[in-house]
Amino acid sequence: MSSSMPPADSALFSIGQSTADVLVVGGGIMGLWAAVKAVQTGLTVTIVDRHRIGSGASGGLLGALFPWMPNNWDKKKQFQFDALTALAEELAPLEAETGLSARYRQSGRIIPLPKPHLRTIAERHQQDALVNWNQPSGRFFWHVGDVPPIADYVAPDLATAGYVEDTLAARANPRALTGLLRTWLQAQRQASILEQCELIRIDAKAGSALLKNSDGKETTLLFAQAVLAAGVESFPILETLLPPLPKPLGQGVKGQAALLAADLDPALPVVFLDGVYIVPHTGGRVAVGSTSENSYDDPETTDTGLDRVVERARQLIPALRGAPVVERWAGIRPKAIGRDPMIGPVPGHSNIHAMTGGFKISFGVAHRLAERVIDSLCGRGLGDLPESFTMEGHLVEMEKDL
Numbered sequence: 001m002s003s004s005m006p007p008a009d010s011a012l013f014s015i016g017q018s019t020a021d022v023l024v025v026g027g028g029i030m031g032l033w034a035a036v037k038a039v040q041t042g043l044t045v046t047i048v049d050r051h052r053i054g055s056g057a058s059g060g061l062l063g064a065l066f067p068w069m070p071n072n073w074d075k076k077k078q079f080q081f082d083a084l085t086a087l088a089e090e091l092a093p094l095e096a097e098t099g100l101s102a103r104y105r106q107s108g109r110i111i112p113l114p115k116p117h118l119r120t121i122a123e124r125h126q127q128d129a130l131v132n133w134n135q136p137s138g139r140f141f142w143h144v145g146d147v148p149p150i151a152d153y154v155a156p157d158l159a160t161a162g163y164v165e166d167t168l169a170a171r172a173n174p175r176a177l178t179g180l181l182r183t184w185l186q187a188q189r190q191a192s193i194l195e196q197c198e199l200i201r202i203d204a205k206a207g208s209a210l211l212k213n214s215d216g217k218e219t220t221l222l223f224a225q226a227v228l229a230a231g232v233e234s235f236p237i238l239e240t241l242l243p244p245l246p247k248p249l250g251q252g253v254k255g256q257a258a259l260l261a262a263d264l265d266p267a268l269p270v271v272f273l274d275g276v277y278i279v280p281h282t283g284g285r286v287a288v289g290s291t292s293e294n295s296y297d298d299p300e301t302t303d304t305g306l307d308r309v310v311e312r313a314r315q316l317i318p319a320l321r322g323a324p325v326v327e328r329w330a331g332i333r334p335k336a337i338g339r340d341p342m343i344g345p346v347p348g349h350s351n352i353h354a355m356t357g358g359f360k361i362s363f364g365v366a367h368r369l370a371e372r373v374i375d376s377l378c379g380r381g382l383g384d385l386p387e388s389f390t391m392e393g394h395l396v397e398m399e400k401d402l
């Protein structure tokens with residue numbers, strides 16, 4: 001165990017059982033960043049996934065990295081802003097070491113304005129962005145205008161009241177990004193990745209996890225600290241560690257997206273209107289999404305809801321009108337009870353940290369959330385993590401709702 005960890009009970013570590021400073025449960029974007037940050041802090045880490053790394057919600061197509069609106073600025077928006085603006089720098093050394101790319105680009109975003117009242121709101125946001133986004137260097141703006149920011153890109157009949165152009169939004173390829181983190185971890189002596197390895201039970205007091213592989217073989221892993229980053233499955237696992245709760249800690253929200261083959265410049269901005277995202281990627285691919293379903297029978301199938309999203313995307317972007325759909329995909333977003341990410345120590349179990357509930361924003365913030373989690377499990381606290389993002393904060397809100 002590295003010297004930066006708080007001392008664990010040495011009696012826990014017995015010969016014949018595997019051990020790690022940090023056990024990370026779940027190999028999605030949350031768990032992968034947690035493992036990367038643990039290694040960068042000098043800890044040993046074992047990351048387990050019951051299927052494959054990146055096979056959950058993080059194995060999708062879209063990869064839109066959007067800032068929250070520039071109005072009503074608060075700690076939460078600042079945290080997300082700081083995370084988004086730091087992502088390129090976070091990725092650079094990992095890309096250099098692996099020779100892989102996350103296909104990240106700060107491509108900006110266009111929001112067509114189909115109604116005059118939306119223009120009024122957007123103009124107010126322009127003023128808000130001057131104050132709230134003008135940091136640290138004033139690189140980012142939110143501009144409202146009548147001239148299309150890119151000629152012949154967005155259908156003009158859906159922008160009769162003008163356009164918003166922002167330079168802060170970005171995109172990355174979700175599969176390339178998870179692949180990059182996985183490859184980087186594989187090259188680290190202190191990291192081990194166990195796929196087809198499911199967490200069956202976790203004993204916080206003993207610091208042990210019962211794991212089962214695809215052959216049904218069970219093993220025990222002893223840990224000093226554990227991070228529960230099992231996506232939507234984190235909620236029932238966390239509930240086993242808490243006194244009975246009046247309602248579930250979170251739920252899954254299904255989403256569907258599609259990939260189109262289209263000859264669009266991958267440097268083009270992301271387009272967003274009425275919940276539909278169009279994200280130009282590299283390699284002649286454009287992702288469009290997403291549906292949002294609170295109840296669903298099958299988490300993996302796609303249906304006419306996705307057809308409608310594709311149709312809407314084709315109305316918005318004329319260049320997509322003849323573009324064939326090459327992949328349809330669905331996944332389950334983890335949405336915590338308080339809607340924000342659910343991060344930090346589980347009350348009563350300081351050696352277990354939650355890291356879930358990223359809902360629609362995980363890819364832009366997971367690296368920063370991971371930093372706070374690793375700081376916290378090393379005894380340095382959660383720093384600037386907004387109260388509404390903490391495990392504790394979610395439980396307080398749940399109490400208030402009763």
Ligand SMILES: Cc1cc2nc3c(=O)[nH]c(=O)nc-3n(C[C@H](O)[C@H](O)[C@H](O)COP(=O)(O)OP(=O)(O)OC[C@H]3O[C@@H](n4cnc5c(N)ncnc54)[C@H](O)[C@@H]3O)c2cc1C
Pocket residue numbers: 025026027028029030031048049050051052053054055056057058059060062063064065197198199200229230231232233234254255256257289290291330331332333334355356357358359360361362363364
């Ligand atoms: C259609 C769609 C579009 C989206 N678009 C965007 C977007 O543009 N931008 C954005 O930021 N976010 C987007 N999201 C949301 C984003 O994908 C999720 O918030 C994010 O992937 C959640 O990551 P995670 O690591 O928490 O969970 P997951 O990626 O689901 O990872 C959890 C992992 O835990 C494993 N696991 C579960 N239980 C166990 C167990 N008992 N033992 C071991 N392993 C276990 C699973 O196999 C899985 O691999 C989108 C989601 C969908 C569905």
